[in-house]
Amino acid sequence: MNAYELSLTQASAAIADGSLSPVELTESVLARLDAVDAHVNAYVTVAAEAARAQAAAAAREIAAGRRRGPLHGVPMALKDLIDTAGMATTSSSAVRADRVPTGDSAVATRLKEAGAVLVGKAHTHEFAYGLTTPQTRNPWRLDHVPGGSSGGSAAAVAAGTATFALGTDTGGSIRVPSALTGVVGLKPTYGLVPRYGVASLSWSLDHVGPITRTVKDAGLVLDALVGHHPGDPASLDHPGEPQVLRPGAGLEGVRVGVPVNYYFDHVDPQVEAAVRKALESLVDLGARLVDVEIPMSEYIQATQWGLMVPEATAYHEQHLHTTPELYGPDVRVLLEAGALVPATDYLRAQRTRTLMRDEWSRLLDDVDVIAAPTVPATAAKADQETFRWADGTVETVSDAYVRLAAPANITGLPALSLPAGFDSAGLPIGLQLMGRPLGEATVLHVADAYEQVRGPAPLADHLPV
Secondary structure, three states: OOHHHOOHHHHHHHHHHOOOOHHHHHHHHHHHHHHHHHHHOOEEEEOHHHHHHHHHHHHHHHHOOOOOOOOOOOEEEEEOOEOEOOEOOOOOOHHHOOOOOOOOOHHHHHHHHOOOEEEEEEOOOHHHOOOOOOOOOEOOEOOEOOOOOOHHHHHHHHHOOOOEEEEEEOOOOOHHHHHHHOOEEEEOOOOOOOOOOEOOOOOOOOEEEEEEOOHHHHHHHHHHHOOOEOOEOOOOOOOOOOOOOOOOOOOOOOEEEEEOOOOOOOOOHHHHHHHHHHHHHHHHOOOEEEEEOOOOHHHHHHHHHHHHHHHHHHHOHHHHHHOHHHOOHHHHHHHHHHOOOOHHHHHHHHHHHHHHHHHHHHHOOOOOEEEEEOOOOOOOEOOOOEEEOOOOOEEEHHHHHHHOOHHHHHHOOOEEEEEEEEOOOOOEEEEEEEEOOOOHHHHHHHHHHHHHHHOOOOOOOOOOO
């Protein structure tokens, strides 16, 4: 096995026992990047020499007995919304083409302190305002989208050009690309990970979280990120449960909520079949399935867009007035539309979110997690604009991809996507698990138990090299 194929957990263990050095691991990842990223285009910026220097420094520290923890010496990518001092952070937009921050974001600082090696910045759908990341290709099928907006981060992990990555999630932007590229993506509880130094799409919906090969990897990265930061007033003083997985693979006593409405409406039959099969595996592990009704489902789309669109427009107001031509057409039209949303509609969306949070809280009194598809269909072709469902309904690709992810953003609940198989075209299918506020440890435990049975998904293995 090549070093770039190792999960974070495997690589960390090998570094700890001395059988692998951070230099060897980083060189392997960089060689893989050189071989395949011309096809995938996951990266907007690559800092190969800086990564080599960081890896060499990590190797010296570890050899001297100063290992900082499980991320020390492990190569990573950061979404191009996340500020890094001295390295361009452009939000994959001409609006910020020459922007080089003078300081690190909170999460970049914490990963630097943990000793992680920064390989580069991964593409995002421009300013995270989209669900496809059109400049990046899906490593499983290069003529398909990787999902978005953290498409570069997910594609890098799936292709083996980063051992882990960070993304952001406003309406599914960690979970959607993770599902479409066959990796693990975790959107934590709102406020658990500080967003200081991260470009905003919608401040009341934005989350930062890890994209990894395995569930255990996600827990290791999350542990390095959590905790209050004074630059983000919404960040939490109390980090919640430690993200340590419970011993054993069993799920005895765990109640898994299975939606009887909304989450299986307008879903590709192969996606539904894979998720239903995953639910059977949870039962075999001791879990009890409980039918649940998703509350206020008819208001989800209106609430998501009613919050996100005006907040995004407010964030971009200055550049929208001075340099509107620098935005891509799809993003510009959304930003201009946001200026037309009445304040009364925005306030109505805020009130609806409060009611929705209360209803979901009551729902989660009766179950420990909710299990459902992450997205209703696998990766669309790059030129595909819509999905057509069996009843004749036509839905845009972006609307389809955000539909099943948005509730966890509106409510702020932790939600994780992990691989649950492939469709007949060989494209990955994602299983989504959602939990109570600050219940990441429970979500990770259930996900890990399933992954132990099914096995982690492989890297995309048919890329041209």
